[in-house]
Amino acid sequence: MLESFQKSLTWVHTWFGLVLGFVLMSVFFFGSLSVFDREIDRWAIPETRFGPQPLPSYDRVLAPIFARIKPDADELAMGEARVGKPLPAGLPLKSWSVYTTHRDPVLTLWGEFAIDNPNAPEDHVHGHITIDPRSGAALPGDPLAIGSRFFYPMHFSLHLRWLSLGYWIVGLAALSMLVALVSGVVIHRKLFRELFTFRPQKNLQRSSLDLHNLTGVVALPFHFMFALTGMIIFAEIYLPLSETTFKPFHDAHERAEAAAKNLPLKPAGVAAPLASVDAMVDEAKRRWAARDMPGEVGWLIVEHAGDANAYVAVYRAGSDRVSLVGQQIYFEGTTGKVLYEAPPPSAIASISHWLTGLHLQHFRHWLLRWLYVLGGLSGCVCIATGLVFFVNKRKRRHAEEGIAGARWADALAVTAVLGPLTAALAMLVANRVLPGALPDRGEWQERTFWAAWLVSFLHAAWRSAPAQQARLAPAWREQCWGVVLLAAAAVIANWISTGDHLLRTVSARYWPVAGFDLALSCTALIAGAAALRLGRNERRQSAGVERDDALQDDDGALEAVHG
Amino acid sequence: MAELLRLAAFVSSLCGMAWLALAMPAHWQQVRGGARRSQRAARSLRGLGAGALALSLLLSLRADHPTIAPLVWVMMLTAAAILVAVTLGSRPEWLRPLVAFVPRASTRDSNAA
Numbered sequence: 001m002l003e004s005f006q007k008s009l010t011w012v013h014t015w016f017g018l019v020l021g022f023v024l025m026s027v028f029f030f031g032s033l034s035v036f037d038r039e040i041d042r043w044a045i046p047e048t049r050f051g052p053q054p055l056p057s058y059d060r061v062l063a064p065i066f067a068r069i070k071p072d073a074d075e076l077a078m079g080e081a082r083v084g085k086p087l088p089a090g091l092p093l094k095s096w097s098v099y100t101t102h103r104d105p106v107l108t109l110w111g112e113f114a115i116d117n118p119n120a121p122e123d124h125v126h127g128h129i130t131i132d133p134r135s136g137a138a139l140p141g142d143p144l145a146i147g148s149r150f151f152y153p154m155h156f157s158l159h160l161r162w163l164s165l166g167y168w169i170v171g172l173a174a175l176s177m178l179v180a181l182v183s184g185v186v187i188h189r190k191l192f193r194e195l196f197t198f199r200p201q202k203n204l205q206r207s208s209l210d211l212h213n214l215t216g217v218v219a220l221p222f223h224f225m226f227a228l229t230g231m232i233i234f235a236e237i238y239l240p241l242s243e244t245t246f247k248p249f250h251d252a253h254e255r256a257e258a259a260a261k262n263l264p265l266k267p268a269g270v271a272a273p274l275a276s277v278d279a280m281v282d283e284a285k286r287r288w289a290a291r292d293m294p295g296e297v298g299w300l301i302v303e304h305a306g307d308a309n310a311y312v313a314v315y316r317a318g319s320d321r322v323s324l325v326g327q328q329i330y331f332e333g334t335t336g337k338v339l340y341e342a343p344p345p346s347a348i349a350s351i352s353h354w355l356t357g358l359h360l361q362h363f364r365h366w367l368l369r370w371l372y373v374l375g376g377l378s379g380c381v382c383i384a385t386g387l388v389f390f391v392n393k394r395k396r397r398h399a400e401e402g403i404a405g406a407r408w409a410d411a412l413a414v415t416a417v418l419g420p421l422t423a424a425l426a427m428l429v430a431n432r433v434l435p436g437a438l439p440d441r442g443e444w445q446e447r448t449f450w451a452a453w454l455v456s457f458l459h460a461a462w463r464s465a466p467a468q469q470a471r472l473a474p475a476w477r478e479q480c481w482g483v484v485l486l487a488a489a490a491v492i493a494n495w496i497s498t499g500d501h502l503l504r505t506v507s508a509r510y511w512p513v514a515g516f517d518l519a520l521s522c523t524a525l526i527a528g529a530a531a532l533r534l535g536r537n538e539r540r541q542s543a544g545v546e547r548d549d550a551l552q553d554d555d556g557a558l559e560a561v562h563g
Numbered sequence: 564m565a566e567l568l569r570l571a572a573f574v575s576s577l578c579g580m581a582w583l584a585l586a587m588p589a590h591w592q593q594v595r596g597g598a599r600r601s602q603r604a605a606r607s608l609r610g611l612g613a614g615a616l617a618l619s620l621l622l623s624l625r626a627d628h629p630t631i632a633p634l635v636w637v638m639m640l641t642a643a644a645i646l647v648a649v650t651l652g653s654r655p656e657w658l659r660p661l662v663a664f665v666p667r668a669s670t671r672d673s674n675a676a
Contacts, residue, residue, distance in 0.1 A: 198648045
């Protein structure tokens with residue numbers, strides 16, 4: 001019974017792991033980069049290389065900028081696609097908001113505009129302006145924030161916007177991750193006995209299985225919590241109950257909540273000016289301090305902006321907590337009177353905030369950030385070694401039977417493992433070498449990203465041919481050299497284009513850029529070491545001394561189990 | 564102060580993971596060569612390991628807000644386990660000082676290992 005149960009789970013682990021492993025690799029890799037998304041933004045937008053700033057005065061600095069926000073062109077295009085006809089000029093304003101953390105030097109101001117969509121009454125489009133809070137000047141040209149506006153959305157949506165397909169694929173991948181973890185634990189016969197086992201000197205198959213088990217088991221709490229909380233964050237997309245089955249309950253709850261909080265749910269339709277928001281912010285800070293949790297503003301929303309029913313919500317930044325923001329206080333827009341002060345969250349709300357906060361990590365804790373990167377990269381190692389194991393196990397048999405399966409799995413593994421790295425690095429190099437005046441500079445960087453990934457695939461398809469003869473595919477080694485070149489080029493291009501070389505950024509202790517340049521340098525070194533080692537193995541193999549597909553030592557049972 | 568506490572918590576989880584690993588016959592062999600370790604030594608290594616991991620949690624709780632500390636601790640355990648595994652795989656002798664206090668097993672109970 002147990003035997004056949006393990007066998008069927010082995011099948012599940014192997015095939016779901018293979019198919020969704022290609023996606024999961026990107027999710028883990030870009031997730032790891034997203035831990036430092038704001039720091040990558042500083043690297044990619046040199047004019048924003050200065051220290052984090054607190055929220056500037058609303059009345060003097062932010063108010064005139066909010067008034068200038070218009071809907072973004074791409075948001076309008078998507079809105080028109082949803083409605084099915086052109087949108088009128090001068091869409092009615094719904095709200096203004098601004099969100100900041102202890103890591104943000106620049107500030108993005110958002111506006112939300114209602115659109116008339118009979119199928120979705122709450123439908124709206126966004127507009128934004130990013131400013132330097134020190135001067136209030138808008139950032140010229142709206143440069144692409146590679147970390148927070150490209151790598152981060154890549155992590156959870158793969159940039160597949162059509163039908164929100166990316167969210168669904170990533171959600172399915174997260175679910176498969178949970179399945180892979182549970183089935184992996186069941187089919188792993190020596191979970192505890194081999195907890196610390198890593199034998200790098202043994203053959204490829206044994207050492208990659210060791211590494212697969214090691215990174216899968218010891219980082220299991222991380223993998224499990226992140227796959228789970230990732231799905232919780234997007235639960236509204238996967239199970240849109242509040243918009244379907246429970247729509248009446250949702251609407252009734254919304255009305256009851258607004259009534260209980262004394263907040264107007266709809267605009268009055270009468271224009272009215274806003275009272276001093278700075279005074280509201282001061283009052284909020286005073287109340288937080290009185291509760292023995294002094295803090296800064298993390299999120300500020302002006303709902304029904306410009307209307308007599310306007311209200312302002314001021315949220316405390318959760319830098320010292322796991323929850324993103326909280327302790328919100330609502331003010332009447334026209335008078336500045338406190339309408340409602342949120343009580344301490346219920347147990348369920350606290351758990352929910354903690355779960356999403358631990359994933360989105362806006363807290364101030366550099367050690368935990370780096371530990372998250374370690375967790376994310378160990379996920380990458382786990383998936384990559386799983387793919388290597390899969391290919392190696394079948395390579396020899398497929399070669400003898402003339403099947404090309406293992407060869408193509410190998411090519412896709414190279415594309416999935418080294419492709420994202422190549423694409424991200426090529427994008428960073430493009431970010432530093434493309435002329436500053438180039439129109440659509442951000443789009444050209446994105447095109448470079450996808451083109452580099454395509455090149456990685458084509459190269460992998462071409463140079464994985466030896467895998468068909470059960471040999472190591474040179475694609476791995478050659479793309480490692482590509483990574484070395486691109487990572488080094490990124491560091492050098494940053495130096496030449498901005499003058500910020502490592503000696504300068506390290507001595508100035510400007511860690512966002514110094515840290516990223518150091519990470520790029522380490523990437524180059526590790527990829528170089530890997531390429532040299534792969535080269536040695538290829539030479540040894542062509543000399544015909546080594547089989548790398550067998551688990552020769554103590555137990556063949558493991559091999560059988562691992563499908 | 565918080566930084567020192569976190570460092571202490573990490574060192575403690577590292578020692579804890581190493582002791583737990585060394586309670587296993589295979590890893591003991593890697594570190595102490597042919598000398599087998601007694602059943603009693605294995606038990607005390609396991610106890611020490613568990614104690615060190617618990618201490619590391621206490622130190623984390625002293626360093627950080629109770630909502631953040633468990634996250635830091637769990638991630639430290641992961642980092643420590645990876646480091647111990649990699650050390651055992653490449654430089655097992657580096658862990659020898661951690662078991663310097665365990666005497667060579669006497670012939671009487673060595674079979675029990």
